[in-house]
Amino acid sequence: MNSPPAATPFSLAWQALAEHAALLRPRHLRELFAEAPDRFLALSLTLSGKEGSLLLDFSKQRITAETLSLLHNLARAAAVESWRDRMAAGETINHTEGRAAMHMALRAKEGNSAIAREVASNLARMKALCAALHSRQWRGMSGEYITDVVNLGIGGSDLGPRMATRALAAFQHPDIRVHFAANIDGADLAPLLARLNPRSTFFIVTSKTFTTEETITNARAARDWLSAHLPGGESEKTLLARHFIAVTSNRAAAETFGIPSGQIFTFSDWAGGRFSLWSPVGLAIALATGFSNFEALLAGAHALDQHFLTAPLPENLPITLALMYVWNVNFIGAASHAIIPYSQSLELFPAYLQQLEMESLGKSVDRQGLPLAHKSCPIIWGSPGTLGQHSFSQLLHQGGQPIPCDFILLEHADFPLPGHHARLVANALAQSAALAFGQTLAEAKAADIPDSLLPYRVFPGNQPSTTLLLERLTPYTLGQLLALYEHKVFAVGALWNLNIFDQWGVELGKNMAKKLQPFLEAEAHLSDNDGLDASTRGLIAAFTK
Numbered sequence: 153m154n155s156p157p158a159a160t161p162f163s164l165a166w167q168a169l170a171e172h173a174a175l176l177r178p179r180h181l182r183e184l185f186a187e188a189p190d191r192f193l194a195l196s197l198t199l200s201g202k203e204g205s206l207l208l209d210f211s212k213q214r215i216t217a218e219t220l221s222l223l224h225n226l227a228r229a230a231a232v233e234s235w236r237d238r239m240a241a242g243e244t245i246n247h248t249e250g251r252a253a254m255h256m257a258l259r260a261k262e263g264n265s266a267i268a269r270e271v272a273s274n275l276a277r278m279k280a281l282c283a284a285l286h287s288r289q290w291r292g293m294s295g296e297y298i299t300d301v302v303n304l305g306i307g308g309s310d311l312g313p314r315m316a317t318r319a320l321a322a323f324q325h326p327d328i329r330v331h332f333a334a335n336i337d338g339a340d341l342a343p344l345l346a347r348l349n350p351r352s353t354f355f356i357v358t359s360k361t362f363t364t365e366e367t368i369t370n371a372r373a374a375r376d377w378l379s380a381h382l383p384g385g386e387s388e389k390t391l392l393a394r395h396f397i398a399v400t401s402n403r404a405a406a407e408t409f410g411i412p413s414g415q416i417f418t419f420s421d422w423a424g425g426r427f428s429l430w431s432p433v434g435l436a437i438a439l440a441t442g443f444s445n446f447e448a449l450l451a452g453a454h455a456l457d458q459h460f461l462t463a464p465l466p467e468n469l470p471i472t473l474a475l476m477y478v479w480n481v482n483f484i485g486a487a488s489h490a491i492i493p494y495s496q497s498l499e500l501f502p503a504y505l506q507q508l509e510m511e512s513l514g515k516s517v518d519r520q521g522l523p524l525a526h527k528s529c530p531i532i533w534g535s536p537g538t539l540g541q542h543s544f545s546q547l548l549h550q551g552g553q554p555i556p557c558d559f560i561l562l563e564h565a566d567f568p569l570p571g572h573h574a575r576l577v578a579n580a581l582a583q584s585a586a587l588a589f590g591q592t593l594a595e596a597k598a599a600d601i602p603d604s605l606l607p608y609r610v611f612p613g614n615q616p617s618t619t620l621l622l623e624r625l626t627p628y629t630l631g632q633l634l635a636l637y638e639h640k641v642f643a644v645g646a647l648w649n650l651n652i653f654d655q656w657g658v659e660l661g662k663n664m665a666k667k668l669q670p671f672l673e674a675e676a677h678l679s680d681n682d683g684l685d686a687s688t689r690g691l692i693a694a695f696t697k
Contacts, residue, residue, distance in 0.1 A: 161229040169222050173483035180614050181214060188216075195220070197469055199632075201455055204563075204623025205627055206632060209468050212588045213476050213556075213616045216486060223475040224465050227647065232471060235646040236639075240461055242267075246424075246653035247519065253653050254422040256457045256639070258430035259631070267420075272502045274417060275447075281397070281435070282443040285354065286327060290605065294383050298353040302344065303436040304374065305358030306366045307658075308425025309399070310334040311507050312634075313436040315500035316429060316449065319630050322497070322566040323441040330440035336366040341373055344492045350381040350395075356435055357398045357479050360425055362405035365665070371396075371409065399432045414549050420554075424653050426508050427638060430607035445627040452631025461637040468638030477640065478647050482526050491534035491547070493560040494580040497567075497625055501560070502534035505637060512641050512652035519649050528648055534558075538579050548587055549611050557617040559584050560633075564624040580619075587615035672696065673691045 182236050185191055195211035227233075239245050242252045243416050257267050284290040288297035303313055314332045330350075333341040355374050359367040378391050389410065397415040398406035408414045417432035429437065430450060438446035460470050480486040481599075491502040513529035534540065539557070548555055561580050565573040578687075588612020593606060622629050645652035668684075670676035678689055 162226070165222070165226040165229040169219075169226060169479075169483055169487075172219060172222055176214065176216065176219065177484065178483055181212060181616075182590075182613070184214070184216065185211075185589075197467060197472060199456075199459055199469055200225040201452070201628070203452070203626055203628045203634065206469070206623075206629070207619075207621040208472065209619040209621070210476055212584060213479070213618065214614065215476075215479065219479065220466075220475075222478060225421070226478075227465055227471060227475060227643070230647045230649070232474075232643050233351075233465070236461065236642070239642065246651060248319065248651055248654045248656070249421075251653070252422045253424065253427070253634075254420075255424065255427035255430060256454075258423060258428075259454040259457065259635075261454075267422075270420065274416040274419065277417060278432060278435055278438055278446070279443045281437050285439060286325060286442065288327070290394075290589075291352040292354065293378075293381070293386065293391065296349070298328070298354045299352040300329045300331060300348050301354045301356065301436065301439050302332055302333060302348070302374065303356045303358055304341075304367050304370045305356075305399075305433070306364060307332040307507060308428050309358035309360065309364075309367065309433055311500075311504050312426070312429030315504040316437045316630060317440040317499050319497050319625065320437070320441045320445065320449075320627055322625070322629060323445050325440060325442050326359070327437050330436050332414060332436070333370055334366065336369050338373075341370050342581065343375070345377050350378050353378075353589075355396050357396060357406070357409070357411070358400075358433055359398075360401050360421070362398065362400040362402040362409070365662070369408075375410070398437075399435060413451075426511055426655075429634075439628065448627035449631040452626075452628035452633075453627075453635035456632045456635035456639070460635070469479075470636055471643045473636070474643035474647060476556070476618060477617075477644050479591045481528070481553070482628075483532055483650065484554050484556075484616065486554045486556050486616075487527070487530050488553070488684065489530045489532055489556045490540075490544075490555055490557045491560075492537050492540055492557055492580075492583075493534070494537035494576055495562050495566070495625060496536050498560060499536045502532065505534075506532045508637060509641055511655050511658065513644055513648070513650060514657070515650050518568075519651055524648065524650075526648075528650065537583070541579065541583065545583065548615060550589075552612075555615060557584070557587065557615065559617055559619040561619065562623075562625050563621060568627045584617045584619055585609065587613065587617055589613045668692070 188194065192209065192211045194217060196207065196209040199206045214470065239253050240256060242254055244250060244252055246253055275349065285298050288635055291297055303310065309331055317330055333342055333344055347514055357367060357371045378395055379388055382388065382391055392410045393412050393415065396411050397417065398411045399417045400406050401418060401421055403416050403418055407413055417435065419431040423431050428451060434446060437449065460468065465471060491505050493501050509532045515528055516524050518524055536676060548557065559580050561577055590611035591609065593610050596606050598610040622633065641652055671678060672695060680695060
C-alpha cells in the first residue's frame with residue numbers, strides 16, 4: 153500500500169485554513185461586525201501617494217483576524233514574496249515559453265541595463281511621435297493634418313489601451329480623436345471607416361507577432377480603404393509612410409506589409425500582451441491624452457510596483473487582494489467574481505480584467521505539469537455600478553450563491569456635475585452594505601411590509617466584498633490601479649503554483665481556425681478523410697451551401 157504524501161508547509165497551511173473555514177463558513181457578517189467594533193480599522197489598508205491615498209477596505213470579507221493570519225501563513229508557505237523577487241530580478245519564471253516577465257521595467261526610468269536603454273529609447277520615440285501629431289507637423293495625404301488615430305489590435309493590444317483611453321476621457325487631447333477596432337467582423341471596422349476622412353486618419357497596427365489574423369486582416373482593409381482614396385501622383389508607399397506605424401516584436405513582417413522601418417516600434421517578448429500597455433502598445437493612450445499623461449500613468453504604476461516589492465505581507469495591498477481572492481474561491485466556494493466600478497470612465501475595466509485574470513489564472517495544470525487539486529479562476533464580469541443595479545444586482549442579493557464583489561469608488565468625480573457624485577457614491581456604499589448585511593424577516597415586518605410579500609423582502613446578505621477608494625481618477629492613480637491588479641494576479645498565481653504568463657488555451661482555437669478556413673473559402677472540400685467531427689463538418693456544409 154502506498155503511503156500518503158508527506159506533509160509540506162503549504163499543505164499544512166492549506167489544511168489549517170480548510171479547518172478554520174469549516175468553522176467560520178456558517179457565520180454571518182452581521183455577527184462578525186457585532187463582535188469587533190474596530191473591524192474597519194483592523195481590516196483596511198491605506199497607501200499614500202503623491203496624488204492622494206488609495207484605501208482598500210476588506211472588512212466586509214467573511215474573515216476574522218485569525219483568517220488573515222492563516223492566509224499570511226499560506227502566502228509564506230507558497231513563497232509569494234520569493235516569486236515576486238524572482239520576477240523582479242528577471243528570472244525566467246515563464247518556464248513554458250522560456251521567458252522572463254519584465255513588465256515592471258517598462259515603467260521604471262532608472263538603470264543603465266540593456267532593458268532600461270530599450271525602454272528609454274522607445275519612450276523617446278513615442279514622445280517625438282506624439283509631438284509631431286499633436287503639433288500638426290505630421291501630415292497625411294494632400295498635406296492634411298491628422299485628426300483621427302485608429303488602433304488596430306486585439307487582446308492585450310486592444311483591451312489595455314482602449315480601457316485606459318476611455319478611463320482618461322477627462323484628459324482627452326483637444327486635437328486628436330483615438331478609435332479602436334479589434335474584431336475581425338467587418339461590423340467593427342467598416343462603420344468606423346465610414347465616419348472618418350482618409351486624408352486625416354492615422355493607423356497604429358499593434359500586433360506582437362504581426363501575424364495575428366484579426367489585426368492583419370483589419371490592417372489590410374485599412375490599407376485598401378486608404379488606397380481607394382489615394383490622390384493622383386502619390387504612391388502606395390508614400391501613403392503607408394504618412395498614415396501607418398507598427399508596434400510589434402516582428403520588424404521583418406511589418407516591413408513586408410509596407411510600413412517603413414523608421415515607423416516601426418518594437419518591444420521584447422518579455423512583455424506579455426496583457427501586461428504590455430506600458431510599452432509602445434500604449435501609444436494610443438499617449439496620443440489620446442498627451443505624452444506627459446502617459447508618463448504619469450507609468451509613474452503611478454511604478455509607485456505601486458515599489459509598494460508591492462517592499463511592503464511586508466500584512467501591509468501589502470496586492471497580496472491582500474490575492475489572499476481574499478483565494479479565500480473566496482477555495483474556502484467560501486465562489487465561482488464568480490464581480491468587478492463593479494462606480495465610475496462610468498472605468499466602464500471597460502471589467503473587460504480588461506477578464507483578460508488579465510482569466511487568461512492568466514484560468515488554468516488547471518500547475519508549474520510541475522500536474523493537475524491542480526483545487527479550483528482556480530472564477531468567472532470575472534461586471535459593469536459600471538448604477539447600471540448593474542438595474543440588471544444583475546437582483547442575483548447578488550437573492551440568487552443564493554456567493555459572489556464576491558470589488559467596488560471601485562472615486563472620492564472626487566472626474567466629470568463633476570452638481571448633484572451627481574454624492575448620489576453615485578451613496579449608491580455604491582448602500583449596495584456593499586446591503587449585500588453584506590441583508591434584511592431579516594423581523595426588519596421586513598418592522599417596515600410594515602404586507603405579510604404576503606414578506607418572503608420576497610428577506611435578503612440573506614453575507615455577500616463578501618472589497619471596496620477600493622481612490623481620491624480621484626488621474627493618469628497617475630489609474631497606473632496605480634492597473635498595477636495593483638497586475639500584482640494581485642501574480643500573487644494568486646504564486647499561491648496556486650501557476651505560470652500566469654502563458655496562454656496555451658488561446659493558441660488551440662487559433663490553430664484550429666487556420667485548419668478550417670480553407671473549407672470555408674472553398675479552397676478545400678469536405679470528405680470522409682478531412683479529420684473533422686460530424687458537427688463541424690455539418691456546419692461548414694450549411695455555411696457553404
